[in-house]
Amino acid sequence: MEENKTIRFNIKARDDRFFRAAESVLKKYKITRRPALEEGFVVFDVTGGTSDYVVRIHPEWRENPRCTCPDAENRAKENARGYCKHIIAVLLKNTEFRCQLLEAFL
């Protein structure tokens, strides 16, 4: 039987859009980590855009990351399991939590 030799890393158009948006957040916005845990979450302030937002990350990945932006509750919730561009940018910037991005593109 002839083997299928074509191997590729599967990238969805959806991932592409979100990663590009996150890239713009990294370049233009300021991401500040608050010094202490708040109710067990590491909290980041994302400022410099039209509005300021707060991203919460569970340090041991017991819950998926959350953001206060409307996109996380609406479009991103449906298209990317709630991973808005602010969450993606925060996770990309902080390598210790980067693993939590996995579900964004599974």
Next chain:
Amino acid sequence: MNERNEIRPVGASGSTYDQLFPVIRATLEAGISVLLLGPPGVGKSSMAAELARSMKKKLIDIRLAQKDPAELGGVYFPDRETRTLELFPPSWVKRACGEPCLVFLDEFNAAVTKLHQAAAYQIVLEKRIGDFEFHPGTVVLAAGNREEDNAIVTPLSSALCNRFAHFEMRPDTDAWLEWAAANGIDENIMAFVRTYGDEVLFTVSDEHSFPTPRSWAMASRVLAHVDPEDAKRALAACIGVPMADKFHKYMTLYRKVDAAGIIGGRTKADFVRNSEPSFIYAAIFAVAACLARSAVPDAHLENIVSFITSPGVEPEYQILFLRQLRNRAQELFDRLKALSSFRKLAGDLVSLRSSLYLS
């Protein structure tokens, strides 16, 4: 203008389900009716159902070729008091008028008559039947087959064609596998389709049976009921003899994988010696299927990470395995997050993916 114009959608080869979904949704939300063409069994009806769900509209599913024109446009009865003709609309029209609906006109270009087209014209262009105007939130999606797929196709008038935004859908292995994992499709079929890709998922043939996303779903249902000794014949009835033969040869390979032994830590898959993609795919789907149907003790979780990080398993296989796990065993997937080895795997995959954007 040619009155019996043939339908020629933009993009000769078509787009995948994932690519089309957001564009078609946006087009419908803009109030424009959509004509979606594609080969039989490619997932057009599934897309209509999914669009209705995501747009929070009731689905009205009408198979045009199976309807009498009166079932589309209603019938006129004389009102003796007013001495006029009054339209009695079909029941679906009342629903389309009363609440936001997605009117799905399937088999739109399959042997429809001029009377069908006249009714369709009103539905598509005016969003009404007679005096019955559809609810402002009601949208219209039509679907049909292409002539090159050996389907019976009736050319539509250019006036009707011009009222649609046209899209063409092609089969897509990745999208189908995602759907398949969420819809209980037989794991052997998923492994086979993943291994050989689009060429086995969809092949146009002059035979009565040939593989399409729909006929593979039929084959999956048959496999769940038929005795093993009759499986090959039953499969051939759904997907054709040549594809059933190919599938059975693949199954010989698939059965060599000791999934329970791998999960229990009693055996390891050697992907360095057995580096053929067909074997790796077979192992991934066999282990994922076993995990989806069995209770896995905490002590065995590390074995799962060891399996998928074995030498010779490249990132695209790891992603495939994790997708299967996430779709078919979400609870187990969440338990794996507690392992530092799993978090390292996830971090490595994310870094590899995101390196494109962090230059």
